Amino acid sequence: MEIKSSTVKEILERYKTIWALNHASGVLGWDREVYMPEEGIGGRSLAAAEIAKLIQKLMLDESFVKLIDKAKEERDLTDDERGIIRMLERDLKFYRRVPPEIVAEFAKTTSEAFVAWRTAKEKADFKIFAPYLERIVELTRVIADKLGYDEHPYDALLDLYEEGLTSRDVDSIFSVLEPGIRRLLGRLEARGWPRSHPLEEEPYDRQSMEAAIREVLGLIGYPQRRFRLDVSPHPFTTGLASPFDVRITVRYPPRDFREPLFSAIHEFGHALYELQIDESYAFTPIGTGVSLGVHESQSRFWENIVGRSRGFTAHIAPILRRHLPFLSKYSDDDLYYYFNIVRPSLIRTEADEVTYNLHILLRYRLERLMVAGEVKVADLPALWNDEMEKLLGIRPKNDAEGVLQDIHWSHGSIGYFPTYTLGNVIAAQIRHAFGTLEEAVAAGRFAEIKEWLREKIHRWGAVYPPKELVRRATGETYNPTYLLNYLENKYK
Amino acid sequence: MEIKSSTVKEILERYKTIWALNHASGVLGWDREVYMPEEGIGGRSLAAAEIAKLIQKLMLDESFVKLIDKAKEERDLTDDERGIIRMLERDLKFYRRVPPEIVAEFAKTTSEAFVAWRTAKEKADFKIFAPYLERIVELTRVIADKLGYDEHPYDALLDLYEEGLTSRDVDSIFSVLEPGIRRLLGRLEARGWPRSHPLEEEPYDRQSMEAAIREVLGLIGYPQRRFRLDVSPHPFTTGLASPFDVRITVRYPPRDFREPLFSAIHEFGHALYELQIDESYAFTPIGTGVSLGVHESQSRFWENIVGRSRGFTAHIAPILRRHLPFLSKYSDDDLYYYFNIVRPSLIRTEADEVTYNLHILLRYRLERLMVAGEVKVADLPALWNDEMEKLLGIRPKNDAEGVLQDIHWSHGSIGYFPTYTLGNVIAAQIRHAFGTLEEAVAAGRFAEIKEWLREKIHRWGAVYPPKELVRRATGETYNPTYLLNYLENKYK
Known part of the structure; x- marks a missing residue:
């Protein structure tokens, strides 16, 4: 420093x-x-x-x-x-x-809203949550006005999560992604959507799964004396504005070992970012990842671009078979296929990397309408279902698998979802900028990949604003064509 | 409240x-x-x-x-x-x-002293630690002078750990305990000290031991949703000035299951105190145990007076045998004997409940001399060994098992040790005040014992100063004769 x-x-x-x-x-x-x-x-x-x-x-x-x-x-x-x-x-x-009274009221509202949302989701009844969401939207709008914005109040919210991100940026990203992904999905649909896979219902031993995860992460390599892996109801990464103590969690649902495996790799991507920040930035305002979008680019890069690649599958297949004996009858190709099943589905967190961004687009559209006061909260469920049908051709049977599925709005996090897609976009830009990534993965050159990320992104912490960091690392600002190329190439 | x-x-x-x-x-x-x-x-x-x-x-x-x-x-x-x-x-x-500069220097000195002490203990060489201890004693003396005292600078230090405790109190306690315990030890020595016991070298399975501990604590009863049991290098209890989240730790050395068993019961005693404080005191200055001595009375009460009693042994023996199969050949009486072996030993933390207080007396005498400047730090090892020989008839072979054995001085905790003996004294007063304790334990009436402790001690948190609390609970202030009676009666 x-x-x-x-x-x-x-x-x-x-x-x-x-x-x-x-x-x-x-x-x-x-x-x-x-x-x-x-x-x-x-x-x-x-x-x-x-x-x-x-x-x-x-x-x-x-x-x-x-x-x-x-x-x-x-x-x-x-x-x-x-x-x-x-x-x-x-x-x-x-x-x-933003006056402290507003912050306090927002905190109070969201803490009540979270409880209401949980009940509403359990009962699949949006009406229980609606009044709280109405209040959250009102307060969010007040906060956006207090913060100020040039074009759209939603921009003030985007900036909270992703410095400098605007609706224009997001629109421009989706203007490429939406048609491209829908074209790709059209081609995949023509071949017929895959049926349910037997491994989706396969239970696994939790201890063995954890041992497998530790070995998979060890393959990529991490500093044991600075890292923890624990269990929590929802996987997350804790960085403490220092690279000396970074922790991830996963959960172990009873069936389908993919979830803990890929959430661990996902969270590991977040952790690696924090772990590789320049040590001299520790305990300062720049000793942390710069934004949610750049953070998500790291988790998605490792989870999807590296983690779900054919080369990586070959590395981890023997580890998985050793710890999960029911995998003995599955070849590397079988596993690779299983890790990359694409089909329209209702739940964002279970979505594959092709359909995922359409889930985000849906939320982005609804959030902008909400914040602009152009849609009534009461009309959200129907709007959600209509949009879902338009984008993915499927329709939720109830609010729990529709408008109520995400925790974010109950937390008051409006303007957060677009950073997920931004993360995917940046991850694909990184893949392109790195050059021969799939070869490096296949050859197990993880140290080289980590060093590239460290030098180009991680070490800088929050020194540069996200857009500048991405430009420095990849030579250009947000460019969604690399994501589209990557997806088209992988799923052709 | x-x-x-x-x-x-x-x-x-x-x-x-x-x-x-x-x-x-x-x-x-x-x-x-x-x-x-x-x-x-x-x-x-x-x-x-x-x-x-x-x-x-x-x-x-x-x-x-x-x-x-x-x-x-x-x-x-x-x-x-x-x-x-x-x-x-x-x-x-x-x-x-106490000026902040002194506090800062004390913190810096003790943090370096801790590292020096660890090395000194490893090498059994007091000289490595001596200069740090000298500086700690100097600073401690400055702090005592700043705090002020009536009779002896040591009183200012005692009061830090035990509100209102003075050298007079401690002298008066030891004036009864020392001759009484030495008399008792004399009688026990006449029968010959017991030889080493095979269980002392018996390894145990750590998971099984933890399961046994959870069952033993469950027998006494604790609120699962407010309590944790974890592992750490040194057992301790964490209270957070609220009865809603109290945590204990134990360690599992490879041999001798007594250590984790009785440390768990010991820490549980501390935890129960915090858990039973009036809920309305939470988040206030009185929502915590009042002093180290009263806290220690709770841990010693459960560890020794309840935990090592014949009645309690009968309750836990079946649990222990179920989890630790090597105990199948030991009767309840065998275990009771094993839990209560008395013999002079060099290490305080391994001492039995009879010799324990002489270890404290030794430290108390040395600390008073140090603080008064009546002994040079360089002379401590020899003085320690001489005193040990006088009190217990055995002599350390090196500093590691003598003057270097405890962590306390390296932390700057001078004036702390007497609270251990005070805890033993109060625990025996509680036993007496309760009345028919051994009968209640034998009958498994733990709820009744806990309720007595709650009503007389725990619920009050730090409302009353320790001496007043003890007087309210037991009808008198510190009175060591009950401890002596208890020990004489148990080991006759």
């Missing part, structure tokens, strides 16, 4: 306290999902809320803000210094523009 | 932030010992130090201190309110009197 400005030095010194609170929040969140006894939840929520308030207070501390304002005016800042100021200003912008 | 004063209400409202930081520190500490990847230590130490500084800053915030000063002057405070103010003032006293 290159720090020359004494103002920035002072900022970093003071930032340590904020870093410590972020670190604590991260560990508290990880613990809540993984090991906390059930009844600890009340105290944990109180602690999380208090710490969030304290972070806001420390960020808005007048003397700290003054330092940031002062540093901003300085000339000849290094890239690292500019990155630090940029990241702090992003947080400051939110804290300054 | 009875809160009438609006000032105290405001204090509690503001205290929530401090509670949250304490909660975070607790979870960070737990995670560090139990699950944190090794290389996370640098960041974790930074976070812990920053959070400690922040707690101090929030405590010393002028407006917060004013509230406390104001509340102190109010009349008609309830017991709960007085407890809250008393606990806050204890912290304030330390923060106000």
Whole structure:
């Protein structure tokens, strides 16, 4: 890290306290999902809320803000210094523009909304969740207005998750992806959709599966003394703004070993990003992945482009057969086929890499309408089902497998979904920029692939805004044609 | 909780932030010992130090201190309110009197001293540790002077760990215990010390042992949704100033199942205290065990007085035999004997309940001399060995099994050891006050015992200072004769 400005030095010194609170929040969140006894939840929520308030207070501390304002005016800042100021200003912008009462009400609403959503999903009844979603949309709109935007209020929300991303960017991505994917799906449909596969119903031993996962991750290579693999209801990665302690979780549903296998590889992609950030950025605002989209590019790159490739299948097939004896009758080709079954399905999280982005397109369209006030919340279920039928030719039988399937809206995360597709787009750009990726994978040259990612993306942490990082790494900004080419080539 | 004063209400409202930081520190500490990847230590130490500084800053915030000063002057405070103010003032006293530079230097010194102690112990060479201990003693003496005391600087240190405890109290306890225990040991020695027992070298299966422990704890009864049992290098209990999330750890050395069994019961005693504190005290300064001594009375009560009793052995023997098949040839009486072998030994943590307090007496004497400057650090090893020979008739062969055996001094914890003996003393007072304890244990009336402890001790959290709590629970203050009677009766 290159720090020359004494103002920035002072900022970093003071930032340590904020870093410590972020670190604590991260560990508290990880613990809540993984090991906390059930009844600890009340105290944990109180602690999380208090710490969030304290972070806001420390960020808005007048003397700290003054330092940031002062540093901003300085000339000849290094890239690292500019990155630090940029990241702090992003947080400051939110804290300054969105009044704490709104933040508090949003937190209260979403925590109630989450409970309502869970019940609504269980009962497949959108009406239970609707009033909460209405309130969330109202508050989200208020937040978007407070934050400000040039063209569409949705842009203010996109920027929260992906710095600088606009509806124009997303529209331009989907304007290529939608027709291309639908064309590809048309060709696949002509051959007939594959039937259900026996392995989808095959139970597996959980301990053996975990052993297999550890071996698969070991094949790619990770620093054991900086990494953990645990179990939680939903897989996730915890980075703590330092490359010295990064943790992933998976879950083990009773059947279909693909889920834990590919979620582990997916989360490993996230983890590797955090693990390979320049060590000198640790405990600073730039010691973290720069955005959700770039993060997702890393997880999708490893999960899909590497993980579901023919070459990778050949590497892991012997490991899987050793730990899961029921696989002995399946060849490498059988497994490769099984890992890459494409068919329209209702649930996003179970979707293959071809149809996946249409699930996102559906959500993107609905979110924009919601935020613009152009659709009533009450009309969402029907709209969802109509869009699903248009995009994928299938129609949910109920709200649980339709509009209620995702947790995101109950959390108030509107503007988040597009980062999933952006991740897929960037992952394919990386594949192209790397050059002969499939050959490197087939040859097991994982160290080389990791080094490329480290040098081009990971090490930079949050120094550069996402668009600039992608341009530096791949030579161009978001370009969805590589994703389309990759998919067409793989599924031809 | 009875809160009438609006000032105290405001204090509690503001205290929530401090509670949250304490909660975070607790979870960070737990995670560090139990699950944190090794290389996370640098960041974790930074976070812990920053959070400690922040707690101090929030405590010393002028407006917060004013509230406390104001509340102190109010009349008609309830017991709960007085407890809250008393606990806050204890912290304030330390923060106000001990300059932050001293605290910082102490933290730096002890963190280096810990590393030196570990090496010194490995090499059984006190000289490696001596310069660090010298500096720790100096700083400790400064802290004692800053804190202030009436008779002996050691009293200022005792009070840090056990509110109100003085050298006079400790002297008075040992003036009864030392001759009594030596008399008892004399009688036991006359019969000859028992030889080594085959179970001491017997390996056990770790999974089976854990299953046995869970069953033994289940027999006593604990709230599963508020409790965790994990593994760490040294057993400990984590309370988070709320009864909703309490965690213990044990370790599983390769041989001798007694260690994990009785450490689990010991830690369970600590946990039960925290678990049974009045729920309305959660997230306040009184929602925690009041002192180390009272805490230790709970762990020793369950470990020794209940756990090593003949009646309890009869309850757990079938569980142990089921999980540890090598016990099938041992009768209940064999196990009872094995759980209660008394013989002089060099290592405190392995000592039986008779000799244990002489190990503490040795440390108490040395610590008082150190703090008073009446012994040179360089002379400690010889002094230790001489004292050991006087008290227990055995002499360490090297420093590792003598003066270097405990971690405490390297942590800067001088004045801590006496709380162990105080815990034993209070535990025996509780046994006496309960009345027919051995009958209740034999009859498996654990709910009744727990309810007694809850009503007399646990529920009160830190409302009353330790001496007052003990007086309320047992009808008198510290009285070591019950411990002596218990030991004489058990080992006659």
